[in-house]
Amino acid sequence: MSRLKPKELFDQIAADIPADLAPHILIVGSLAAAYHHRKQLQSETINTRDADVVIHPAGAFAQATAVAKRLLDNKWRAQDGCVAAPTPDSYLSVIRLEPPDSTDYFVELLGFPPASQEHASEMKPIELNGGWYALPLFRFLGVTEHGRKTAHNGLNYAAPEMMALSNLLAHREVGSVRVSRPIEGLKALRAAKDLGRVLALARLATRAETEAWALSWAAALRERFPSHCVDLAKNAGQGLRALLDDATALEEARHTIDVGLLAGKGVTVEQLHATGRQLLVDAIEPLAELVT
Amino acid sequence: MNGARDLHAAALRLAIQLSEDEATRAVLVVQAPRVTRARLESEWSKVERTLHPDIARRLSLVALGVDGEVGIPAGDPTVAQLLEAARSLVEPERAEIARPVGGWDPKRFEVWKVLFNAWLRKEPPLAIGDVARRAGASHPTVLSTLDRLESQHELERTSSRRAFLTGMPRRSLAELAVLAPGLRQTVHLIDASGRDPAPEDLLARFLRRAPEWVQVGGVAAARHYMPAFNLNGFPRLDVTVDARRFQIGWWREVDPALVLTGPDTPSPAVVVHLTSSPGEGDRYASPSETVLDLLALKLDGQADDLIRSMRGA
Numbered sequence: 001m002s003r004l005k006p007k008e009l010f011d012q013i014a015a016d017i018p019a020d021l022a023p024h025i026l027i028v029g030s031l032a033a034a035y036h037h038r039k040q041l042q043s044e045t046i047n048t049r050d051a052d053v054v055i056h057p058a059g060a061f062a063q064a065t066a067v068a069k070r071l072l073d074n075k076w077r078a079q080d081g082c083v084a085a086p087t088p089d090s091y092l093s094v095i096r097l098e099p100p101d102s103t104d105y106f107v108e109l110l111g112f113p114p115a116s117q118e119h120a121s122e123m124k125p126i127e128l129n130g131g132w133y134a135l136p137l138f139r140f141l142g143v144t145e146h147g148r149k150t151a152h153n154g155l156n157y158a159a160p161e162m163m164a165l166s167n168l169l170a171h172r173e174v175g176s177v178r179v180s181r182p183i184e185g186l187k188a189l190r191a192a193k194d195l196g197r198v199l200a201l202a203r204l205a206t207r208a209e210t211e212a213w214a215l216s217w218a219a220a221l222r223e224r225f226p227s228h229c230v231d232l233a234k235n236a237g238q239g240l241r242a243l244l245d246d247a248t249a250l251e252e253a254r255h256t257i258d259v260g261l262l263a264g265k266g267v268t269v270e271q272l273h274a275t276g277r278q279l280l281v282d283a284i285e286p287l288a289e290l291v292t
Numbered sequence: 293m294n295g296a297r298d299l300h301a302a303a304l305r306l307a308i309q310l311s312e313d314e315a316t317r318a319v320l321v322v323q324a325p326r327v328t329r330a331r332l333e334s335e336w337s338k339v340e341r342t343l344h345p346d347i348a349r350r351l352s353l354v355a356l357g358v359d360g361e362v363g364i365p366a367g368d369p370t371v372a373q374l375l376e377a378a379r380s381l382v383e384p385e386r387a388e389i390a391r392p393v394g395g396w397d398p399k400r401f402e403v404w405k406v407l408f409n410a411w412l413r414k415e416p417p418l419a420i421g422d423v424a425r426r427a428g429a430s431h432p433t434v435l436s437t438l439d440r441l442e443s444q445h446e447l448e449r450t451s452s453r454r455a456f457l458t459g460m461p462r463r464s465l466a467e468l469a470v471l472a473p474g475l476r477q478t479v480h481l482i483d484a485s486g487r488d489p490a491p492e493d494l495l496a497r498f499l500r501r502a503p504e505w506v507q508v509g510g511v512a513a514a515r516h517y518m519p520a521f522n523l524n525g526f527p528r529l530d531v532t533v534d535a536r537r538f539q540i541g542w543w544r545e546v547d548p549a550l551v552l553t554g555p556d557t558p559s560p561a562v563v564v565h566l567t568s569s570p571g572e573g574d575r576y577a578s579p580s581e582t583v584l585d586l587l588a589l590k591l592d593g594q595a596d597d598l599i600r601s602m603r604g605a
Contacts, residue, residue: 208490271487274484274486
């Protein structure tokens, strides 16, 4: 897997995404986290090929199509496996596009979920160049609109604490669902990957910063999920607690972190467990007390 | 733990972990102030009989009961070490009998700290009974300490059976600064998360969350007593704890990632000093403890500055 610097990747995306569509772009995921913490990670490169790009606001499907079309017009290529379906009822591929002269990374387009979405994930069919593709809508990704950050080149990206909240909300248990593509040989549990990301984000922040997460989280939950905020706040730590109690899953989380956001830092399972205990006390328990 | 049920539950949790890791050994260390030694042994025997033999042979017990201690298996060196460590943590009074050093022992050291503290705070001469009460020491121990200091011309007694240091006790301070590592009961904690412990943040957390019998010492206390304290940064957090109220694991109330580590661990996040002369309920350790903390940190110049500042020199 090639390694790129987060700032360079942001610049490359900004150069390739049409300027008039840039306001609709929100970078999330490991790239956003690595960019935000690039000074702390210093000159280290990011060990990811996946630049998750959320097209917002909710319902901006025309804009999503426009972004994809413009990239394709600029000679971006659909990744292997990303193929057009003949009808919206067919099995639909997620849109993954590689830049014209590189296989170092790809952009995956996601949709911004409407506030009314109840399912954890939905696939919105969108038509592109005569074929049909899926635009994933993840319910809890909606919190990433809160506290959006702006990069040096004007691109928006999600605040780390909101990405952490999104992942916490998405997993109330460890479960048995695994990622579709192996991560350095391991088809990790999806919950282990996502909750491992939460622990990585907590480790990159200072304790003072994580202690401030609860306030931001409370505001995001009240605004985004006014009817469900109390239940969501109360159970935000359920999945993380389950992960901490599951040695095998926690080891998988460690593996995904070790080849991802905290590559090369040699974080141990014991250190991750301690980080999780700290996050519960610093942010997750206070969140339940704030939102009642 | 309060009884057999707690013992069984704790043993089961460890057994589950052992079942998932063939290479690991586990030792359950418990303080059971309401359970007899015989009951601890009997209940452990039930645990061992219930578990798979492969798990049972990798699980050991160190327990301090109401009438004695239990180490199973007997004769195991790791169990013996942990038993000694547990014993010294919860029974500091026993340590003092075993460890006279250079003519000083932990109780006489407490007496000296009380006197030094009174001198730093410019208090009037203290009654013998007052010294004994503050130090948690017996009258004979107090009197023998006063005799020693008087023979070194560092102390005088009044006609009303009160005592005071006549000036800066340079000789005894120099002796005790060297002997302090052996006289002060100290516990080291690290942050198991491996993250930068950020002493300033840790201090704020201690001030907010630590039990009221935990006092902040070291550089933080020095800054409290002397706002112009001359030191950039904050090397580590020192705290002083009333030995009579000490319980294993209290630090997890402050930060759930703090764990015990050995005395040779470089750069502990927190150094905990046990004392039986904790002072009058202040959030900060006494000036005498603070001076000793600074000397332990090799901040001799800053310790001198603090002494001069307290005395108004």
